[in-house]
Amino acid sequence: MSGPSLPPGRRVAAVVALVPVLVALALWAFAWPAARTAPRELPLGVAGAPAAIAQVEQRLTQREGAFEIHRYADEAEARDAVEDRTVYGAVVAGDRGPKLLTASAASPAVAQLLRQAMTGQASAAGAPVQVVDVVPASGADPRGAALSASVLPLALAGIATGAAVTLLGLRGVRAAVALTGAAASTGLVAAAITHTLLEVVTGDWWAVAAVFGLSALAVGAGVAGLAALLGRAGLGLGGAVMMLLGNPSSGVSSAPEMLPRPAGMIGQWLPPGAGGSLLRSVSFFDGAAATGPALTLTGWALLGLGAVLLGGALRRRAPGGSPAADRTRTSVPAA
Incomplete structure (x- = not known):
């Protein structure tokens, strides 16, 4: 050589x-x-009498572009919107002062931001604010630090799996089976640690394991698929996309709407961000707003596996690319 x-x-x-x-x-x-973390058209609900809502909206819109206001008829409707992940919180204007509905399970950082914003406005107006956490985070992880920390290891596991499959020379169906099996094992281990041992996520155990496994498969298949089509350059490109773009733009530690544009939007198109959003939906919100991130992860997994199979087929058709030739080359020791 x-x-x-x-x-x-x-x-x-x-x-x-x-x-x-x-x-x-x-x-x-x-x-x-x-x-550059700050609210950018963060979905927020308001409910109550029209005159009271107008005053709340006027105070909220003083921060131009910070909030995307959704209007609801009463507290029950606003609470449903929070539970459905349509909004991160809601301000209910009443005779006894404003009430703030939050969902720390959706984002502890956003819940804290809303509490600070409403407390400051209420202090200026001289009216106390009642805060109700409609969908609280896990008691073992009230700040969401452990859940956020799970994104990086899953991304690393997926990248490592895709790299291992590529560097070990697995192709076609064998590569697809290895990627799927490794992702399934990753999902079981991740659920055992985060759900059973640490109790930082809740919800159905098998659903949580499936989310972890699908997230790992989306990353691993994406990396291996690029490598199957582009060679070693694809391996580096896939790892860079998942690590340097997908992980910091995932928004798991805050929220996609808290990141500078277009990082928050791009992050939800990549497996780390979609995986974090799907995990929150499955773990704390009974699957609300899970369709989008689930489709994103499934798309990455299917496209990646398809690219792996296509790359294997193209290599077999290329001159000297038959499995027998591959075995012959690997069995001959280097001079």
Whole structure:
């Protein structure tokens, strides 16, 4: 096997020049969304008498573009909207002062933001605010830190699975079976840790395991599929997309509407963000608003597996790409 075409001096220069670029990209990808966290058309409900609602809306719209206001007839309708994940919270205007409905299970960061915003406005108006957490987060993880921390390991597991399948030379049906089996095992292990051991997620155990498994499969199949079509370049591209783009733009630690545009929107199109949203829906909201992220993850998984099968078929048809030739090449020791 011939050595690298570049001389050693140029290879050293390439490493010295490339590493800072990669560090800059990683820092920008992770630090930019965190440094620009703020509500951007965050869905928020208001309910009550028309005159009282008008006053609440006037105060909320002082922060231009921060909230997307949804109007409801009464508290019961607003509560249903929170439970259906249509809004992150709702302000109910009443004779005894405003009542704030939140859902810390949807986003503890947003729930805290709404409490702070309404408390400040109520203090200025001299009226106390009653806060009701309609869908609370797990008592073992009230700030949602453990749930948010689960996104990175799942992304890493998916990337590692896709890379292992590629580097071990698995192709076609064998690669698809390996990816699916590894994702299923990942889902069972993740549910055992987060649901049974740590109790940071609730809901049906098997549904939670299925979400974890589908998330891992979407990442792993996406990475392996790109590698099957593009080779080693596809492996690097898939890992970079999932890690540098998907993870920091997932919005799991806050909310997609809290990230700078278009990071929040892009994050929901990628497996880490879709997986986090689906996990919240299945774990705390009885599956409300689960259709979108479930379709996103399924699409990534199917497209990735399809690309793996297609790549295997194309390699078999290529000259010297038969399974027998592959076995012959791997059995001959390198000189």
